[in-house]
Amino acid sequence: MLGYNILAESVKMSLDKNRVTLTAFDESLELIGKGRSAYVFRIRKTDKALKVFFPHHTNVAREEAEIYKMLQDISYYPTLYDSGRNYLVIDFIEGQTLFECLVNGTHVSQDQIKEIDHALHLARQKGLNPSDIHLRNIFITSEQEIKVIDVARFRQTKQCRQWKDLKSAFYKAYVKPFFPKKIPASVLNLIAALYKKSLNPNVALGDSK
Numbered sequence: 127m128l129g130y131n132i133l134a135e136s137v138k139m140s141l142d143k144n145r146v147t148l149t150a151f152d153e154s155l156e157l158i159g160k161g162r163s164a165y166v167f168r169i170r171k172t173d174k175a176l177k178v179f180f181p182h183h184t185n186v187a188r189e190e191a192e193i194y195k196m197l198q199d200i201s202y203y204p205t206l207y208d209s210g211r212n213y214l215v216i217d218f219i220e221g222q223t224l225f226e227c228l229v230n231g232t233h234v235s236q237d238q239i240k241e242i243d244h245a246l247h248l249a250r251q252k253g254l255n256p257s258d259i260h261l262r263n264i265f266i267t268s269e270q271e272i273k274v275i276d277v278a279r280f281r282q283t284k285q286c287r288q289w290k291d292l293k294s295a296f297y298k299a300y301v302k303p304f305f306p307k308k309i310p311a312s313v314l315n316l317i318a319a320l321y322k323k324s325l326n327p328n329v330a331l332g333d334s335k
């Protein structure tokens with residue numbers, strides 16, 4: 127297998143008016159996700175994931191690597207294997223994000239919500255400030271374990287209320303018998319966009335990631 131840095135270098139992107147397009151990547155990589163700052167690949171035949179940051183977000187790689195290093199003894203966060211100028215190598219997580227659970231109608235229990243709370247509490251005990259906690263950054267693995275990813279903003283000082291609001295929606299709506307347990311992705315994306323706009327009225331609708 128090629129070195130992680132070579133694999134990261136094989137990932138080519140083009141940037142046009144802040145819109146990023148993936149143009150090439152090594153055949154040993156399988157695209158598994160795209161967020162607001164990076165493309166994420168599974169390294170085939172391994173249980174590792176390679177996160178390659180967009181050209182204008184490469185500075186986040188170092189910050190996120192440093193934060194993962196602080197979280198390495200907490201099982202709720204993936205192991206960090208390597209990091210470089212524009213990439214991280216972490217555990218590939220087999221399972222579904224909370225977003226996928228809602229889209230696929232996979233039940234999310236109150237105990238799982240409590241466990242996510244505990245995972246965030248343990249990060250706080252390390253002096254971190256868990257932020258950017260949303261449906262796509264939390265996994266329920268196929269072994270029914272909780273994993274939290276995308277920790278890049280855990281050192282920001284600004285308070286982030288996303289998890290508090292998600293939890294309150296869970297207890298006020300999701301647990302009620304009448305609430306649909308399966309929600310189309312388009313509806314979830316719209317809710318996320320409206321939510322984001324309510325937090326920051328200057329943000330244009332549409333960027334729901």
Ligand SMILES: Nc1ncnc2c1ncn2[C@@H]1O[C@H](COP(=O)(O)OP(=O)(O)O)[C@@H](O)[C@H]1O
Pocket residue numbers: 158159160161162163164165166175177204216217218219220223262263275276
């Ligand atoms: N280790 C992983 N295992 C499996 N899927 C992942 C992993 N890391 C990220 N993903 C997928 O890729 C998406 C984007 O990754 P993320 O780290 O959140 O990027 P960003 O910082 O750009 O938001 C996630 O929402 C998830 O669906």
Ligand SMILES: [Mg+2]
Pocket residue numbers: 161162262263276
């Ligand atoms: Mg993310």
